[in-house]
Amino acid sequence: MSAVGSPTAVAEAELVARAAWSRLAEPGDEVAGALVAALGARDALAWVRDAAQGCARAASDVAGGGPAARRLATAVTRWAPRLETLAPDRDLDAHRRRGGDVVVPGDPRWPAALDDLAAAAPHALWTLGGGDLAAALDGSVAVIGARACTAYGERVTAELTAGLVDVRRPVVSGGAYGIDAVAHRTTLRCGGRTVVVLAGGVDRPYPAGNARLLAEVVASGGTLVSEVPPGSVPSRSRFLQRNRLIAAGGSVTVVVEAAWRSGALNTAGTAATLLRPVGAVPGPVTSSASAGCHRLMREGVAACVTGVEDVLELVAPAGSDLRPAAPEVAARRPVDALDEVHARTLDALPVRAWAVEESVSRVAGLALAEVRAALGRLELAGLAERSEGRWRRRTVRDGRVRTGPDRARTNPDGPGSG
Numbered sequence: 001m002s003a004v005g006s007p008t009a010v011a012e013a014e015l016v017a018r019a020a021w022s023r024l025a026e027p028g029d030e031v032a033g034a035l036v037a038a039l040g041a042r043d044a045l046a047w048v049r050d051a052a053q054g055c056a057r058a059a060s061d062v063a064g065g066g067p068a069a070r071r072l073a074t075a076v077t078r079w080a081p082r083l084e085t086l087a088p089d090r091d092l093d094a095h096r097r098r099g100g101d102v103v104v105p106g107d108p109r110w111p112a113a114l115d116d117l118a119a120a121a122p123h124a125l126w127t128l129g130g131g132d133l134a135a136a137l138d139g140s141v142a143v144i145g146a147r148a149c150t151a152y153g154e155r156v157t158a159e160l161t162a163g164l165v166d167v168r169r170p171v172v173s174g175g176a177y178g179i180d181a182v183a184h185r186t187t188l189r190c191g192g193r194t195v196v197v198l199a200g201g202v203d204r205p206y207p208a209g210n211a212r213l214l215a216e217v218v219a220s221g222g223t224l225v226s227e228v229p230p231g232s233v234p235s236r237s238r239f240l241q242r243n244r245l246i247a248a249g250g251s252v253t254v255v256v257e258a259a260w261r262s263g264a265l266n267t268a269g270t271a272a273t274l275l276r277p278v279g280a281v282p283g284p285v286t287s288s289a290s291a292g293c294h295r296l297m298r299e300g301v302a303a304c305v306t307g308v309e310d311v312l313e314l315v316a317p318a319g320s321d322l323r324p325a326a327p328e329v330a331a332r333r334p335v336d337a338l339d340e341v342h343a344r345t346l347d348a349l350p351v352r353a354w355a356v357e358e359s360v361s362r363v364a365g366l367a368l369a370e371v372r373a374a375l376g377r378l379e380l381a382g383l384a385e386r387s388e389g390r391w392r393r394r395t396v397r398d399g400r401v402r403t404g405p406d407r408a409r410t411n412p413d414g415p416g417s418g
Helices: 007-024 030-039 041-051 055-063 067-083 088-097 112-120 133-137 151-166 179-189 208-219 236-249 263-273 288-298 308-315 340-348 357-364 368-380
Strands: 100-103 125-129 141-144 171-173 194-197 223-226 252-255 278-280 384-387 390-397 400-403
Touching: 007 030, 007 041, 007 067, 007 088, 007 100, 030 041, 030 067, 030 112, 041 067, 088 100, 112 236, 125 208, 133 194, 133 223, 141 151, 141 179, 141 236, 141 263, 151 171, 151 179, 151 308, 171 179, 171 236, 179 194, 179 208, 194 208, 194 236, 208 223, 236 263, 252 263, 252 288, 252 308, 263 278, 263 288, 278 288, 278 308, 340 357, 340 368, 357 368, 368 384
Parallel strands: 141 171, 141 252, 171 194, 194 223, 252 278
Antiparallel strands: 100 125, 125 223, 384 390, 390 400
16 A cells, blocks of 8 residues: 555545545535535544534634534534444455446546536545446436336437447436336347446446346446445435436436336426426326426427437537437428519419419419419429410429429419429
8 A cells, every 4th residue: 555645545535534524414414515615525524523522613613603513513413323334445445346436526436527516526436337427427418217117218218328329429227117217128138338327326226127127238338327225225215315416417418207106207307407407308288297497498408309400509519420320301492482473473383384474463362463473483483484475384303493284273363282
């Protein structure tokens, strides 16, 4: 082991202190985050040990009295019961023997995006699986939604996720049943990389029914990550706090299906607060599983997402090689630029027969002067032709103007679509 005071020893000491804080304070504890930011993880831990002997006095000394002092004193009483059971060295050794790792701020593998959580940022991240967590989350897309999803939600999730893998976007989700599981499975099946953010320890697969899926994630080079140490039990409050990591870690959050009240909406709200783009997939208006998505769009929290192109529009700059190839779009036709008068005049022209201007005016429902002016412009554009004072349409196909029927007309006075 390196001598005390060496850079390696200092880094390890900081890691041990942060591992201790990850067990001492609950996820999202902003008082703990502020204290660690002010004193450093090691000194903050030492201060808490001392303060536990006289919480109010110690808090008053540090915070200068007032509401801040009372919050700090209350926090110390909250942390004190766990001080006696702290064993960060043992936690780290056991986790490393299992093949896991721990990433803390200052490590190049730390996802800088989580710093946007400020005092609510995690003290440490316990990982199992793929190596560089920062790289795994870089440009990632969080795909989340209802546990009780519909067949429609499963199909859309699979299509979106496969498209993201095609453009090399990592997929982040929470490992739950429903939309989360479909997102992870599809990513694995398509050869992509996925990150599973857990509410409990990485050694406690939850839900148990997804244990095999989580094992496949690790085996494929994906990553399981949690801010609580191994052995920690997932709880309702930890699930809600877990959501903030998904929101902060992903470059964009997409909600595929969500009920009116849903944990996915909590994640989307956090993402929006962090100024992360949010997308929501519309569904049938009769489906309660899509009510939350419609709510997000109606309230302006989320953009409408109907395909992977919509997702990438939220995050990828124009010209990025991570964007999918643009779908083929039909060449712009001359008729596409016509205003209403010209379009109605053209529609009133027969294709096979010839019509006088008065007949075209009557069918189009336009004044004769309007029709005469429009016919001249249509002739110049190659869309109409004249013979002995009568008119008919010229059709455009494959970029060439052609004379002749595209749909037979028997009534020379009938509309062009007749």
